[in-house]
Structure formats: C-alpha cells, structure tokens
Amino acid sequence: MTHFGDGAAAGMRRAAEGAAGAGGERTAKLQGGALRPDPAAGQRGGRRLGSEGQRHLPSKPRVRGRTHSLSHNGDSQAVNMALDLAPDVFVMRVLLEETGEMFTVTDCHGDMTVQELKEELDLVAGIPLNLQLLQYLDQGILMDDTTLRFHDVVPGGIISLHVWRYDGWADLVLAAVEGDTSKLSCLGVSEDSPYRTASLHYLGEKQRKKWVAQRAFVALYVASHRGHMEAVQYLLEQGANCLGRSPMGRTPLHVAAVTGQSDCIGLLLQHGASIYAKDAKGVTPKDIAHQLNHRQDEQQMFLFSQQTKPGAKGLRT
Template identity: 65%
Template sequence: AGAMRRAAAGAAGGGGARAARPAGGAPRPDPAGGPQPLPAQPPARTRGGDPPAASPALDVAPDVFVVRVLLEETGEMFRVTDCRSDMTVRELKEELDLMAGIPFNLQRLQYLDQGVLMDDSTLKFHDVVPGGIISLCIWHYDGWTELVLAAVDGDPSKLSRLGVAEDSFYRTTNSQHFEDEQWKDWISQRAFVALYITSHRGHLDAVQYLLEHGANCLSKSPVGRTPLHVAAAMGQSDCIDLLLSHGASINDKDAKGETPMSIARRLHREHGERRMFLHYWKAKSRTAAPTDLIMRKFFRGVRSGFGSKKKNRT
C-alpha cells in the first residue's frame, strides 16, 4: 500500500513539472521561467501574390463624394455633389457653371499648389479628396474680374460703369480699338455675363436694370445655359418671373439636355418650378383664346345659317 502511494505521488509531481500547453497559442514557459512568443506567422497572400491591405476601408474612397469650391475673389463657398474620382476638370467646371453661376469660359480652377487644373485631367490625377477645397478664380483679363465682382454685389450703379450697355464709356486695353459690330458683340457678352450672375444670386434690381439696357435673356453660356437655367437652379422665383416676362424660354436645353424646368425639378426647387409651370399655362391660354373666339363665331354663323334656311323654307 505504501509503495502504491509513493508511485501515485511521483506521477502527480511529474505532471506538475510538465504543465499542459494552454489553449489558444499562449507563450510557452522557457527553462528560466520567462515567456517566449510564438514564431511570427507569414502574412496571408492574395491570389495575385501580394499581401492584402491592412485596412481596405481606409484605402478605398467612396464612389461618389462632395467637394467644396471657394470663389477666391468673393469668398463664397459652393458644394458640388456627385463628384467621382474619374470626373474630369471640364465636367466639374460645367457643374460650376450652374452651381456657382460663373460661366465656364471665365473659370480657372486650382487645387493646393498644383497650378491651373487642365480640363482633360481627372480629380483622381490631382489627388482631390472627398470634402477637399478647390479654388475657383476668374481669369484676370479684359476687365472680367471687376465685372464679376460687381454682378455678385448686385449694384446696378457699379454695373453701369463697367461696359454692359452700348452707351457706356468703359474701355479696356483689349476693347479700346473695337468698332461697330465688334464693339456691340463685346458689350453684349459682358451684359450677358452680368445678367447670368445676378440672376443666379437673385439680385432683382440688377436683373431689371440689365434687361432694360439691352441684356439678352436668351443668350447662352458655353455649355448652353441661359440666365433662366441658373435662376431656376437656385430657386430665385422673383428673377424667374422677371426673366419670363422679358421673353426667357422654359424650353431651352443646355448641353446636357436639361431645361430650366428639369433643373428646378432635379434640385427640388418646387416653388420656381411652379412659377414656370404657371407661366407656361398662361401662355398657352393666351394663344388658345383667339382660337376659342373664332370657334364661337363659327358656331354662331352655323346656327344663324340654319335659322335663315328654316325661314326660307317657310
């Protein structure tokens, strides 16, 4: 019995010296009592042979994102949604033609210290990040910067001194040699740009002044937009009414096939869309009224003819 007890004690002591390896890959005790880490495992490799990214969520930008655009001359900030990494600078400028109210041909875009962004390059090429700020500047030639600033301010007296009417004495280095038709075309272009921007900003007095002094509300920006397009995009209802009263068309399409009505609908400018819709039906009713009168006269004539025949028969 004693021998059996000694054998059991020896087995227990041996079991304590050879402790079982903990589950989960815990460090093994070394002879000196300190823990030793398990050998490092090689990183798993993808099918192509490269190790996977540590955090895919950090490396993949969203498919569609927002960028902010700062108009440097005025300090105004605009948000452009639905941007993509493969979006070209030209496409961004076309959107700014509408959202910032600055005609495409006057825009100069910069990002960080990269200089002027070329139209055929992409946002990805310039490392534009979601929420990044792109600078929008006006080309500094032929007095355009001064005109844009006056239009953004919406002061008719300032605009009147900057060559928006044919009786203006305003001249630039470029325009001082213009005569006749060339001079009229130059003035017409400046009046249109001023009307485009003031309509976008909702400066009713300035829009009224420009229309009364010959600005053409049917002229278009290089991407086919009229002042009514940008007024509709911003929901400037009073300017919409004024432009419509001077002959603006709700059916003009821009380069993307959008009309002022469709733009207002897309941007949820319900009030402006309603104004244009009512104007359309008023115009339809005016054109229909003479026809109705003619039809009434026709039916009266028919009835009177029937009456005369009846009398003759009697």
C-alpha cells in the first residue's frame, strides 16, 4: 500500500520542489517522442554526449547529493494554487539511486500513469521496465496504474528509480553501468558462472539456461546504453542475444542509438542486430538515430544494411 505523508507538510515540500525546479532545465523538443537530454549533465564512462544538450539523451551526471525537500508552515491555499498553475506538459527528472545517474523525461502530464513513465525510462534510462521501482518524496512504491496527478508530482520534481533487488538484479545492473566485466562474470551472465541465487535452486536445466540468457541480455542492454565497448564485447562472446527484447520490445541497438554510442552500434551490427526491429510503439533503432539527428549512426546503420543485403559484397574495412 502506498504511504502518504501529512497533507499540508507534504504539499509544501512538493510546491517548494516545483519552484526550485521550474527554471532549472531547458530542453529541446524531439520530434515524435517524449525523451530529452539533461543539458547540465556529463557522463559516467564512455564518450561524452555532446555539449549542446539538444541532440543526445539521456545525460548521465555523477550525482553526489539528494535534493532536499523543504518543510515549513504555510497557507495550504497557496500550495493548491501552485499546483493548479502547473503547466499541462512538464519535465520530470529521475534519479537512479543505485548509480547516482540523473535522467530527464519531458512531455509528462498529470494523467500520465506510472506505467507510461516506466515505458519511457525503459529507453531513456536503459533499464527494462520490469526491473524498475519508482518512488516520489515520502511515498512508497508508486503503483503502475496510478497517475502523476494522484501522487501530486510537480513539474521539475525528482522521482527516485530503484532496481529490483530480488535475485541480484540491482548488482547486475550496477556492474553493467560500470562496464565491469570482472563483476559481470560473477553474476550469472554465462553458463559457467558460479553465481547462484535462492530461486536458481528450484529451476530445471531448461529454465536455468533461460535465467542465464535473461541476465546476459539485461547486462547487454544496460552496457550498450552506457557505451561500454569492452563489456558489450564480453557479453556477446558469452552468448548474450543482441536480438533479445525488453518488455517494451526494445533491443540493445535501440538504446545504443538513443545515447549515440557509435562503437557499440557497430559491434552490435556485426553480431546480427537489426536496424529495423520495431519496439512496442513501432520505432526502430534507425528511426531513433534519425529523430535525434545522430547522422553518423544513421549512416552507419544504412551502410551496414546495404552491405549485408543478399548478393552484396563483403563489408568494407
């Protein structure tokens, strides 16, 4: 059950957070999507995502602190007025608690469900939605069928994203974010991994192989999003499936295209990734590169598709 704080105090905290975030971020509009870059952010590992802040997303800064909520006595009518004046479409920031990365989701609105927000984060944060747990201020886990308005989410507010810890998923995601192959090798991404969890003891051989394949895919998805070439190469060599899909139907190539990870895109293509794979919204990796104006990546995909057509000559080096 979702836990709610004291009405007046929680309302003032949310109003204060909205006022603090109202002028903090300006983002460019992306045609055909709701994902935007965080212009103030840098990147943990991999190549930097561009200084202008319009073309690349999501940004991944090193966050060392938490935004503090303010609490004081005040007029509840003023709080209600602040919420009433909130824009119909606004920006939300999402903090991945396990890593300190901050992501930006735009085109949010009061009637947006938590499920819909997770669907966006599947792409912009590179975390499959079935592993996401979201919280806001002093509330408990946000239920999928509730709306942002139900939780009094204000424009510019920060939602906390946690990775599901059961079965070691949080540790796996963290290792993939870091691109640490030594950690990944010990976390059940290959058949010979010594890693064991409580649930693994109840699985038959066929189910165990499926369990390993799922973990390898998630690690590949996250590492591709962050642009960790060594980790992507390692996971592909261990049998990770670059044609696997997240719950939103997205492949590692989708998320590599979002963050403009050209080297990872080339590596995934060499291992059979499809530039025409459609996600649940009908969007392909090639579409993403085009919409975000990642011309180098779009050209790379196009040339690769031409060179690998039946009857075409071998890849040029």
